[in-house]
Structures are given as C-alpha cells and as structure tokens.
Amino acid sequence: MRRHRVILHADMDAFFASVSMIERPDLVGHPVAVGGSGNRGVVLAATYPARVFGVHSGMPMARARRLCPHLVVLRPDSERYQQVSGSVMQLFRTVTPFVEPVSMEEAFLDVTGVPEDPVQLAHRLRDQVSDEQGITCSVGVAPSKVVAKIASRAAKPDGLRVVAPPDVVAFLHPLPVGELWGVGERTEEVLLRLGLRTVGDIAHTPVQTLRRALGDGQGRHLHEIAWGRDDRRVTPQQRERSIGSDETFSSDVDDPVEIHRRLLRLADRTTARVRSAELVGRTVTLKVRFSDFTTITRSRTLRQHTDVSHEVYATARDLYDALGLQRARVRLVGVRMEGLIDRAGCPVQPRLDEPTHGWADADRAVDRASARFGAGAVRPASLLVQTAR
Secondary structure (H helix, E strand, O other), X not given: OOOOOOEXXXXXXXXXXXHHOOOOHHHOOOOEEEEOOOOOOEEEEEOHHHHOOOOOOOOEHHHHHHHOOOOEEEOOOHHHHHHHHHHHHHHHHOOOOOEEEEEOOEEEEEOOOOOOOHHHHHHHHHHHHHHHHOOOEEEEEEOOHHHHHHHHHHHOOOOEEEOOHHHHHHHHOOOEHHHXXXXXXXXXXXXHHOOOOEHHHHHOOOHHHHHHHHOHHHHHHHHHHHOOOOOOOOOOOOOOEEEEEEEEEEEEEOOHHHHHHHHHHHXXXXXXXXXXXXXXEEEEEEEEEEOOOOEEEEXXXXXXXXXXXHHHHHHHHHHHHHOOOOOOXXXXXXXXXXXXXXXXXXXXXXXXXXXXXXHHHHHHHHHHHHHHXXXXXXOOHHHHHHHHO
C-alpha cells in the first residue's frame, strides 16, 4: 500500500511589511505599507489592515494614501528581509533536509519521514518563527505541493489548515478556479468563458476540452490538480546558476505596451545566452524598478525546463501584468532565468502538439542567422517596428 506524502507549505504573512514593523511594535494592527514615500512611490507590500482599504502591492503610493489617509509608510530594508528569510529557512532545515524555498517568504517542506506528528510539527514551527523572528507564518499541511499551497492561503493570516488525503477533493472542488496554483488572470478568463467557475467544474470537464482551450500540457495539468493529483517532489535548494538582462529606460515609462516590448527584447536576449551556453532553465524572474528606485521581483517556476524565448517572454509578461501597476512609472525592467542546468542533463521534451514547438524552431533559426550575420540580424517583428520609429 502506497504511503501518502506529508507536505507543508509555509508562507510568511505580509512578510515585507511584518519584517519592517519588527522595530515598530506600536504599528501592529494598523494599516502599514512598505515602499517609496514620495508621490511617485509604489507599494511593495501592505499589512492586512491596509488591504481592507484596498491597498495592495504594485499600487502607486499616492493612490494608496487616497484610499487610506492614515496609512503609515515604511521604507524597504532589503538586507533585513534577506536576514530574516535566511533564518527562517535554516529553521526549516533543522526539521528536514527537503526544504524548497519558493521565494524569500515561502517554502515547501517534505516531512514524510519525520517522526513528529505533522500537525504538532506545523504548530511548533509557527511558534518558533513567531518567537525567534517576531513575524507570523501560515502553514498548509497536505499530501501534495499544490494542495498544501492552497491550504496555506486558506489559513491566512496566522493560521494552520490541514487537508488529509480523504478530504482533498472536498476541499478543492468548491474553490473558485482562480484559487488553483498556476491559474493566472489569462487562464482564469479562458476557464470562465468555458463556464468553469469552480475547481470542481474543471475536474468534471473532459480533459480533451481543457486541452483544446489551454494547450495539451496545461489542460492535462489543470485536470490532474483539480483532483488533487500532484506528484511533484520537494526539491532542496542547490547552488543555482542564472542568466538575465536588465534595461533602464531613458526616461520613466508608464505605458504597458512599451514595457511589454522591452520584456520581449530582454527575454529574447536572455534565452539566446541560455541556448548559447547549452543550458535550460525552469524559473523566470521579473525585476521592476520604479521611479523612486523601489525594486520588486516576482518569479514563476515552469512545469519543465525550457530555453524557448516566447515561453520566457509570456511568463515575464504575465508576472508584470499580475502586478496591476495602474500606470506606475517604471525606471528599469529585467528578465532572468534561474535554476539552470546543462541541457544534455535534462533534455527538453519535444512537444509537437503544443505552441512552444514552433517557437523553439524559430529560436534555432534565429540562432543560426545570428551566428552567420551577427547578433540582432533577426528579431521579433514588434522590435523592428520600434526601431523603425
């Protein structure tokens, strides 16, 4: 009989704001935002009391102040965030070597072989994070990564949610489709157009219908996780190589079309370097620096390693769109591929029935042209239009 895995997903509550408030306990329970304090500043993070007023990350600080006139604004402290995050991850590694940081503020833990009762363990870790770091942590306990992540979100703020194997379907199926891990705004729009409003609706839709609407890979993947089936392992963090490119605008930009165009160029440049090094990557990281020099990063881990420029661009674009910046003025954008490994050690599986296959062939053709005629000899049409202007 197969033994069920026990996966924890730990997520620090309002991490950046909470860490910034460690030295300001008088602000606990008050609406607080972290970010640039000037009129052109941008919200990096907001406490839950601030979110009640509609304040959220990526919002111009001027708008946040209008929504919440008594908002307290704190400057970001990147060094302190790194320090607290490192301490929390080290605490997790005292429990199990199988710790996979997803970002500075969240991680998966595989505690399948740990003798301690997983619920008691989750309570203990939450207590230790609070006692040692002065911040709170929400934890989801489940038999898979996807369910554990959704459970931790349901536990927020400062809570614990346990989903036992027999309860997975009952937990997932009433949830809105947007609650599924990996369903972004664009995918959610497609699902809603199909009349699929809950995770249960996805589960009871023929997989062929989902494949036609979303592509073979994503359609099958969503159908599987809608039933709670997720065999992805918790992968301990290793020394990772990364390749990326940044560009600073000559003047601050608030036009999403122009920013998308720049992301396309950066993705094209980054993946060309990745292919040249005979590597493939699995995590795409977006960097955005605003006019007040506040900088934020967002990352997404793909289902498999890739070196396809269009896939990296689409991911970076989705990460940017998800910020909901409302025409905040941007000074710099960057695209980086992380989790790089040798292509020979993890060959990208051919996906003849998916859109990325044609893009991969196009990338190879561009590489050959660049090798013969020089870099930039062949570029995406939208970049040529920009040059013509």
